Amino acid sequence: MTSEFRLDISQARPFALEVALDCVAGELLAIVGPSGCGKSTLLRMIAGLQHAASGEISLNGMTWFSGKTALSPRQRSIGYVPQHYGLFPHMTALDNVRAALHTLPRQEQINRAGEWLEKVQLASLARRKPSELSGGQQQRVALARALAAQPSILLLDEPFSALDSITREGLYLTLAELKPQLGIPMILVTHNLAEASLLADRLAVMDNGRILQHGTPAEVLQFPRNRRVAEFMGVRNILTGRVLSSASGQAVIALGEQTLSLPRALPLGSVQRWCLPQTALALQPSQQADSTLRGTVHNLIRLGDEWLVTVALPGTEDMLALQYPATEPLAIQQPVGIRLQSRHIHILED
CATH class of the missing domain: 2.40.50.140 (Nucleic acid-binding proteins)
Known part of the structure; x- marks a missing residue:
């Protein structure tokens, strides 16, 4: 059965949200919009770190959130890559990835963490602590940690915003190479339109807590629904x-x-x-x-x-x-x- 994520939530306070989204396995959905439009709040609700006033969130027919249900982040099996990496400063790169595998036997933790560091091209730096890694290398560790536990969905919250353009492009390639192997829904939150257009299979343009339009990057760019979408997509005329x-x-x-x-x-x-x-x-x-x-x-x-x-x-x-x-x-x-x-x-x- 194809893995499918669905969300339909609404609330008036403390921040107005009215959003319906879906994302299937192997697809990367980018939620784009200006700062303060509700993108990161929405991602936290998907992760189970916040709860909407009403609505439903589900994956493969299993309800994560509703009027009667609210699964914890651990119960949802989320892979989460925050904007500022979220690494443990006292741990090595290997141990940071191992932290996501604490339910496994020690040797299996080490083996799997090493495999994921190799996939993100950091095997040679496994013994270094975050302070000894560049920003791009820290982000690769965060990505490896998010994926090592075989999550049901991958959430990316402005993951490349603090990096220089050359480092960002390297991470784009890494993510593009990994995407076909993962077979899970992936949701990227970003205000960077070029980044979203490059990585995403579909875009959802968000403003003031609402989705204004969604579709492929080409569809949204060529056929913006209204002036706000057109302006955000960089249409000058x-x-x-x-x-x-x-x-x-x-x-x-x-x-x-x-x-x-x-x-x-x-x-x-x-x-x-x-x-x-x-x-x-x-x-x-x-x-x-x-x-x-x-x-x-x-x-x-x-x-x-x-x-x-x-x-x-x-x-x-x-x-x-x-x-x-x-x-x-x-x-x-x-x-x-x-x-x-x-x-x-x-x-x-x-």
């Missing part, structure tokens, strides 16, 4: 316009003094908020006859070999952001044209 006409599956929407045709029907007269990726835009250094839109360069920021160009549009405060080769000359207030692929326009919910 979020615009607003009124529908001027709509017939035969085509709509014309106002964009300041200009109009756009969209290949879809929309309610006549409605105000629509929409977004589109930078890849759907191409800048023309002059306003040409085939330009979809016209505007002026509002700002230029050089990023490596490209300009990040912000284009002001007449009759609206909305602007478009796109990239353009830095080898081509551009100037502030320069009139430009934009070719726009309207099929990539995505309408946002209110």
